[in-house]
Amino acid sequence: MTLFANRDYRHLFGAQLVALFGNGLTTVALGLLAYQLAGPRAGAVLGTALTIKMVAYVLIAPVAGAYADRVPRRSALVGLDLVRASIVLALPFVEQIWQIYVLVAVLQSASAAFTPTFQAVLPDIVPDERDYTRALSYSQLASTMESLLSPLLVAVLISVVNFHWLFTGTSVGFLASAALVVSTRIPDAARRVGVGAVERIGSGVRIFVRTPRLRGLMGLNLVVAAVGSIVMVDTVNLVQQTLGRSQADVAWLLTANGLGVIMAALLVPRLLDRIPERSLMLTGAGVLLTGITAALVLSTATSGDWRWAAALPIWTIIGAGTGLVLTPTGRVLRRSSSAEDRPAIFAAQFSLSHACWLLAYPINGWLATTTGFTTTWTALAVCAAVGVTAAVIYWPRRDTEALIHIHDHGTDPEHLADAVALRDGSHAHAHEILIDRNHRHWPPPQLNQFARVADRPVR
Template identity: 30%
Template sequence: MSAPGRRRPTNVLANAPFRRLWTAASVCSLGDWLNILALTALAANLTEGGFRNQSLAVGGVFVAKMLPAVLLGPLAGAFADRFDRRLTMVVADLARFAIVVSIPFVGRYQWIIIATLLIECVNLFWVPAKDATIPNLVPKQQLEAANRISLLVTYGTAPVAAALFALLSVADDLLHTTASLLQPTSLALGLNALAYLVSALLIFTLSGIPRRGGAISTPSVLRQIIDGWRYIGTNRLVRGLVIGMLGAFAAGGAVVGVAKVYVLAQGGGDAAYGTMFGAVFVGMAAGMFFGPRLLSGLSRRRMFGVSIVSAGVVLAALALVHNLVIVVMLTALLGAFAGIAWIIGYTLIGLEVEDALRGRTFSFLQSTARVVLLLVVAVANPLAALFDKRTVQLGQITYAFDGTNLVLLIAGVLAAVVGVLSLRHMDDRPGIALSDDLLAALRGEQYKPEVDEQLPGMFVAFEGGEGSGKTTQSRLLAIWLRDQGYDVVQTREPGSTKVGMRLRAILLDAAERGLSPRAEALLYAADRAEHVEKVIRPALLRGSIVVTDRYVDSSLAYQGAGRALDPSDVAQVNAWATGGLVPHLTVLIDTPPEVGLTRLGGAADRIESEPLEFHEAVRKEFRALAAAEPGRYLVVDGTLPSEEITRQIQDRVREILPDPVPQESEDVTGTMPAIRD
């Protein structure tokens, strides 16, 4: 317990020790980005022999930069577990300072490669020590905020570094300096070295870092990849997310790998290179912040796939354009689409992957991304060098096309293909044309299929897992609506018709363990077709309000996610069975399965007796469906008191109610037995 009267800071940066470490990390991050820009530019500038040799030289720098992380990561993590973390970081900063200072004085390409390898090896010890220190400096409830702003400076300093590098290059052009130590690359390396020295001083004066802490040793990259695929291979949604994000990494690696040589081929210098580099990250920041807001009506899963396809198209256009001003604009647009995909992908993984597997999934993604980046950067520049330069004559038009254009074009096409594959894996609105969905989102709306205007009634569906409380709440809503003077038809699935009652007996019989998932989906669709034809549609034609306990979303969640059937197949079968009839409002009672299952009484039926993992998958799919169409859903926390849930439902339903026209009420379920939630 904290001491009486002592208030914990609400802002994590109000924590002085963490603020000092965060400042050191920010300065180091700025230095790291300057280092990348300066070393790649210097490698190209020191290399003679034209386009091909420059491509290979820049590629060598990137390979040297990423290779240590793949090979030595576990060793560095183990080191951070066992030694004084403050001393580790201070020594690492001083070592990086000494190495970076030496580069302009030596001035040889071979030393650039050796220095890059040494700096990255040192980084592998600094980063785990820093990450392991953060939990010791902030309260547990502020750890997420601390990690978030740490990630912010990791990428947020990139455009600052790019702007500094561009300014140094412009100043050099204006002053026409010839001294090697006053070149923009040397000045950038000097600032980089100074950043490491400042970081060392900040951390040296930091107290409160223990010598040892909880183990954070990292397993080998190969082990992380193998373990990750074991899980991801069984989850269609996460598989689509990972395919898309790795495709985006590969495309980004191609851009980063050939950017310097590409700018040189277009007649630009270091200033243009820095501007193009910064444009990527400015675009990413804009995409992360504005993209999901500008297209709020578009399903997040669809937005993820569309953003990757769009990035591929922009990248292909970038490969064909020779105007540097347009290139920078396209680069910013490319970054925006990449930012949208990145933020949505990470958010969906956080939502869709259960807590016990979330860290493993992120670890798999990060490890695989390293390997993908290494392979792409290693291949991109040699491929560009192999193709060299070509000139195409089209009538009186001469078009120059070199290896960097080819690499970017291939990367753009591959990114578009990966985006399409990802979209096919993740599409949560099958049967609705993507073009209609996208046009509606651009207008600031959410596309809704046209509802049969000959049905004057109102249709409300209740969804949720076992024991969620939806049956109770649907009954209470029907009673409340009747009290308001409306004609209400309260019904349920399966079992609201004579045929449905027979199907219900089969579907819920615990003895029917051998029923195949496809047969189960078709039986539910058959019950639903009869339900719509005999109960729901006639009631809507009379102008009644229909309140149903379960509808199409239950099949999408239980059979699509729980039984791992293709969601597009399940959606198409049910769209045909219902004639495309969509509720005006779907109320989702969101209750954790471990809570809902304890509410059930008596012997468990065939669905209730499924393992907890099945019910977790069902709940995640319900929530994803609601997130895809927030305008048609009301999501209520099922753990709230029953009276509060009822109030929230009534408030939402009141917004869409027609003027009351009192009629004689009809309850088609009046002779039905009670239904368990």
């Protein structure tokens, strides 16, 4: 039976997909609403609103994930969709900027709780480990497709209706998501006994901190956020204020960025047959640096119709770099975690990557308002360069080889079946390392360097 032949998974995936598109439409519509209320200060308003969103994602998501087994999950998902539908309906009626901030805080808190709750449901709906891994991949693909198609959908809609109707359509989408969840048989989660919430929240972050390739991934997350914030925060002001073009062109420029992502996403599966994830993702980071450099050149021009023609390929290049970095991320996360830690590490990536956006959004929104695009994008380019440097340093080129390491007392005896007993009672062996309950720390490089010099095989 194929994964999508599973009715419960199919409906739940559909609910997530509709909800993602609702968030995408709301993000674009918020940019237009901010420009209507604040004019030239729209960048600062949108930057603050997106900062609120990132705070909710960073803080609420791991907490919601830790407590996902404490409430009926179907009721929780339906309730969160209803909250989002109500908030979105209220957005077109705001008259003050502070009202945007309050409504965005509630809306994004509900969205931040929806995602980890959905992820907690998947293992029960799809118990087979291989199908579960595929389901996680489809979730990542759904997020990518939303970023690609939402701007295109907005471009079509805004050509025939006022942008305020986008909020109404989004609300209908959240209601459709709730209806799909209601039609799904979601079992209540079994309570985990003896594991504290703090431990559950922190386990994924600990794996990130102690795994070299994941520390490198954090650097790449910073690159994506620093360069991507130009697209998310500055597109409205660049198109309407600097270039003097229409609202529809805002959506078309975002669509150009989305097309870059989809082209990269289509190429990545074939490229990964020939290129390791590290090389491909660092190439994507290089493409992003190229994109932001080109954007800096564009920001120095004060006039000329060529600027619009140049903006389209620059935004496409940024999208392509983003796709090259983000698409293989799921493979890196799966390879870096055991089955029991996989939900925690995906949740950690969700929170930590959004923490990078939490840094980039306010830098962009506030600096662009006070100093202009050139200074702002220079600062973001520096952040991106720091991220690339961290990725190169922390993510070793040979990161899949067996590593010699020593186990002290307390390790699972089954794990030590092929280990060599040492004089002090500890055991040594070599295999590819995952940070888990038997491997709390990454082996020190000195141990493996010494073994290579001595040319002493270790079983």
